Amino acid sequence: MKAKITFLLLFAGITTHAQTPADEYFKLTRTGFNDRNAYQTTAFVEKYFRVPGNTGFNASIRYVENILKKAGFVEQKLNEFEAPLTYRIEKRAMKNNTWEPVDARIDIIGTSKPLISYQTNRNMIPINCGSTPIGGATADVIYLANINPSEIEKLDLKGKIIFSENNPSRLLPLAAKAGAIGVLGYSMPKYTQPEINQTSIQFGSMKANSDVWTLLLSYAAKEQLKAACLKGETKLKVDIQTKIYPSEELTIVANVKGSINPDERFVFSAHVQEPGANDNASGVGTLAEMARLTAELYQAKKITPQRSLTFLWGDEIVSTKRYITEDTARAKNIMWGMSLDMVGEDTRKTGGSFLIEKMPDPSAIWTRGNDKHTEWGAGDVKEKDLFPHYFNDFIFDICKAQGKFANWTVNFNPFEGGSDHTPFLQNKIPGLLMWHFTDVFYHTDNDRIDKVSSTEMKNIGISALTAAYSLLSADENTASATVTQMKNDGLIRLNTEFELSKKAIAEGKPVADEKHILEVWSKWYIDALATVNRLPVKQETTRVGSSIKFASGEIEKQTQIYLSELK
Known part of the structure; x- marks a missing residue:
């Protein structure tokens, strides 16, 4: 009972709510965030199949530009801080041509209705696919039940269409x-769940400038064509129309100048490319409304951020990585980064829930208890890759506060990677992802505006902005509150891991291994607490340092109690 009694004493009074530095910002963001605006932008962007440089991508960038201009951002001429609110569109020549789909249709000769068409399945055309001759191409289709190169080489495939229940890239x-x-x-x-969502196709891509075109089939179309082929000789007419042309890549960057330390900044990123509504028109729409509201509050003198706030829209990972790496002086002062990706899910339709993907902490290595990876898949995280920082817990607690207020479900997942948060982490900058998973319509042409929830975007926009405003003007009170929060979160985590390790030992796991897990978690939180020291814009006293030392001591003391109990 020793460990449990000590734990309870340490947590006396934790549930009592006290006024936090974020409360005033919550009032502003809850009142000011217009979910209709976010939804309207999302609806505009999702109309297009967006590839860098193509019509839909560029139209989306220009749509965001108009929102920024109406909100009071002025186009940058000399530098990003020549005015309090600036924006710029960066233009870069593209090494390769851009691409966009126009139309496609597959007909089984002898049937009245198309097997599948672009009008219902715009993901049927892989990115970079060329066009068929005008009027389409008619040919026999050969069904390959198995892909055996040696057997395929024996077949007469000249002038024919190959069909297989595999990715066409093979x-x-x-x-x-x-x-x-x-x-x-x-x-x-x-x-x-393709057997249920039988019309879905996930988008794909193919090698550019290929002499052979490829198309993707839905489950329903695949089954229908397979049945026709198994009955006997089947002939298809395939008509594909695409555009391939030289273009330039656009990235739009907006800045709100900090009043005291303008070079230090929080960077939000939302990628424009991909064809979906949730992925990632919802991120574009939510971030655009966040920028509009920030300008409104700034001009009304309701917020005066002491550090700068940057909003970025561009090509996933590419634009964010370039923003960080092309200016090393700027990168040194990026204090936080956040990616908004798939943030508009109507979870009643798509499944899953809102998630914060954490920076690498020990749960990415030892995923157990309530921690679990999504179907997207775990990253290969080692102990050397751990990134201790208060950002994980700070953002999660802000979101939990909004979740309690709005009856909104908030969860998290261990680090996995794959979106705009990764370039921040790769450059030793704290970076998080706000997203949703599992989504049964992920990357499919059923990811349309009817699957988007304006309320979900509002909850995420409120949480993200409240967190950013709090960090941009953080003082010693903010830092002290963060230390207390981190200590409490750390003690809760240690207790959770202690109970899991006790159970694991009882099931035969080595004691030394279980103690090591606890020690790594303890070190992660102690190291994360140390990062709070840089949080205040101005360091006026030693109060924050003292509170960090005390909290670290509490973490260490509780760790030793738990270690002694593990036998």
Whole structure:
């Protein structure tokens, strides 16, 4: 009972709510965030299949530009801090041509209705796919139940269409070598539930400038074509229209100048490319409304951020990485980064929940208890990759406060990577991802505006802005509150891991291994507490340092109690 009694004493009074530095910002963001604006922008962007440089991508950038201009941001001429609110559109020549789909249709000769068409399945055309001759191409289709290169080489495929229940990328080299004119494929992961969502197709891509076209099939279309092929000779007419042309890549960056330390900043990023509504038109729309509201509050003198706030829209990972790495002096003063990706989910329709993907902490290595990876998949995180920082707990607690206020479900997942938060982390900058998963419509052409919730975008926008405003003007009171929060969160985590390790030892796991897990968690929180020292804009006393020392001591003391109990 020793450990449990000590734990209870340490947590006496934790549930009592006290006024926090974020409360005033919550009032402003809850009142000011217009979810209709976010939804309207999302609806505009989702109309397009967006690839860097193409019509839809550029139209989306210009739409955001108009929002910024109306909100009071002025176009940057000399430098980003020449006015309190500035924006710029960065233009770069593209090494490769851009691409956009126009239309496509597959007909089984002898049937009255198309097997599948672009009008219902715009993801059927892989990125970089070329066009068929005007009027389409008619040819026999060869169904390959198994992909065996040696067997395929024996077949007469010249001038024919290959069909397989596999990703067409596996067949493309074989098709080109054999003289086939096209490839039809199918590739849907289990979490999309294709047997239920039979019209879904996940978008894909193919090698540019290929002599062989490829198309993707939905589960329903795949089954219908398979049945036709198994009955006997099947002939298809395939018509594909795409555009491939030189263009320039656009990135839009908006800045709100900090009043005291303008070079220190918080950076929000939302990628524009991809064809979905939630992925990632919702991120574009939410971030645009966040920028509009920030300008409104700034001009009304309701907020005066002491550090700068940056909003960035561009090509996923590419634009964010470039923003960080092309200016090393700027990068040194980026204190926080956050990616908004798939933030508009109507979870009643898509499944899953809102998630904060944490910076690498020990749960990415030892994923147990309530921690779990999403179907997206775990990253390969080692102890050397851990990133102790208060940012994880700070953002999670802000979101939990909004969740309690709005009856909104907030969860988290261990680090996995794959979005705009990764360039921050790769450059030793604290970075988090706000997203949703599992989404049964992820990357599919059923990710449309009817799956988007304006309320979800509002909750995320409120949480993200409240956190950013709090950090940008953090003082010693903010830092002290963060230390207390971190200590409490750390003690809760240690207790959780202690109970899990006791159970693991009882099931035969080595004691030394379980103690090591506890020690790594303890060190992570102690090291994370140390990062709070840089949080205040101005250091006026030694109060923050003293509170960090005391909290670290409490973490260490409780760790030793738990270690002594593990036998």
